[in-house]
Amino acid sequence: MIRHLLSGADLDAATATLILDTAAEMATVAGREVKKLPALRGRTVVNLFYEDSTRTRISFEAAAKRLSADVINFSAKGSSVTKGESLKDTALTLQAMGADAVVVRHPASGAPHRLADWVDGSVVNAGDGTHEHPTQALLDAYTMRARLGRLAGLHVAVVGDVLHSRVARSNVLLLSTLGAKVTLVGPPTLIPVDIAQALAPGIDVSYDLDAVLPNVDVVMMLRVQRERMTDSYFPSAREYARRYGLDAPRMRRLPEHAIVMHPGPMNRGMEITPEVADSPRSTIVEQVANGVSVRMAVLYLLLGGNNL
Numbered sequence: 165m166i167r168h169l170l171s172g173a174d175l176d177a178a179t180a181t182l183i184l185d186t187a188a189e190m191a192t193v194a195g196r197e198v199k200k201l202p203a204l205r206g207r208t209v210v211n212l213f214y215e216d217s218t219r220t221r222i223s224f225e226a227a228a229k230r231l232s233a234d235v236i237n238f239s240a241k242g243s244s245v246t247k248g249e250s251l252k253d254t255a256l257t258l259q260a261m262g263a264d265a266v267v268v269r270h271p272a273s274g275a276p277h278r279l280a281d282w283v284d285g286s287v288v289n290a291g292d293g294t295h296e297h298p299t300q301a302l303l304d305a306y307t308m309r310a311r312l313g314r315l316a317g318l319h320v321a322v323v324g325d326v327l328h329s330r331v332a333r334s335n336v337l338l339l340s341t342l343g344a345k346v347t348l349v350g351p352p353t354l355i356p357v358d359i360a361q362a363l364a365p366g367i368d369v370s371y372d373l374d375a376v377l378p379n380v381d382v383v384m385m386l387r388v389q390r391e392r393m394t395d396s397y398f399p400s401a402r403e404y405a406r407r408y409g410l411d412a413p414r415m416r417r418l419p420e421h422a423i424v425m426h427p428g429p430m431n432r433g434m435e436i437t438p439e440v441a442d443s444p445r446s447t448i449v450e451q452v453a454n455g456v457s458v459r460m461a462v463l464y465l466l467l468g469g470n471n472l
């Protein structure tokens with residue numbers, strides 16, 4: 165088993181499949197009255213969040229607690245980080261406390277990789293800047309497999325603000341490893357030149373959402389990340405929604421069996437309409453639920469847990 169999970173590229177097909185299969189076993193715990201396993205009793209998991217998060221932080225906390233680990237939640241607000249303490253000094257503090265795993269979210273791309281050099285425990289990247297978010301890709305893959313029965317041969321459209329999306333990058337890497345075909349769709353300003361070739365071979369790019377929709381099994385909508393935008397990438401929110409937003413008429417272009425995904429948080433009315441987000445094709449709530457099982461599997465396997 166790998167020691168850290170920093171990138172979608174850390175996972176070969178066998179390891180990724182082991183995580184998904186273990187997550188399926190973990191999911192049975194969620195259905196029980198007592199939602200707890202003793203597997204990580206006595207181990208310490210630190211959630212180190214330097215950037216806002218709702219789903220991911222709660223999900224990792226629930227996952228660690230369901231495995232009986234001790235959980236320490238650290239958020240940059242209210243810590244010595246606001247006094248200018250460096251990531252390295254924070255890492256040394258965690259090290260001194262004996263953290264077995266550090267789950268880190270950070271606005272700087274690459275921060276989890278640096279942290280992995282400074283601590284003895286396992287580091288899990290919970291989102292670094294615009295770079296990667298591998299557990300999101302795993303929970304997305306888990307959701308696709310649960311709904312559609314397989315990953316190999318699926319055609320997945322990843323739509324919208326690819327430029328700022330760590331979710332897109334990790335998904336492209338993992339889905340390619342697992343044999344799915346990915347098409348990136350969005351305005352040319354939000355799809356970095358050469359991204360397709362840089363990430364994995366066989367990735368397509370399209371600027372025409374309507375043309376792509378009839379040919380996909382999965383459409384994954386991305387949030388337009390205004391907080392990371394330093395420039396004007398499209399004329400207006402209305403114009404963006406008109407060309408790249410998923411509304412009900414557009415959703416009808418999808419094949420009957422196709423599903424609609426979104427990692428959250430959504431800009432309802434921008435990249436996705438409420439009607440689509442709340443439709444039976446949407447897996448958005450399932451993705452959140454599956455996230456806990458997938459993160460349980462990741463923590464369990466990285467920490468070499470026992471007593472499953």
Ligand code: NCD
Pocket residue numbers: 219220291297300330331386387389427428429
């Ligand atoms: C994403 C993130 O933070 O990278 N959300 C998530 O983890 N569920 C996507 C986003 O912020 O748009």
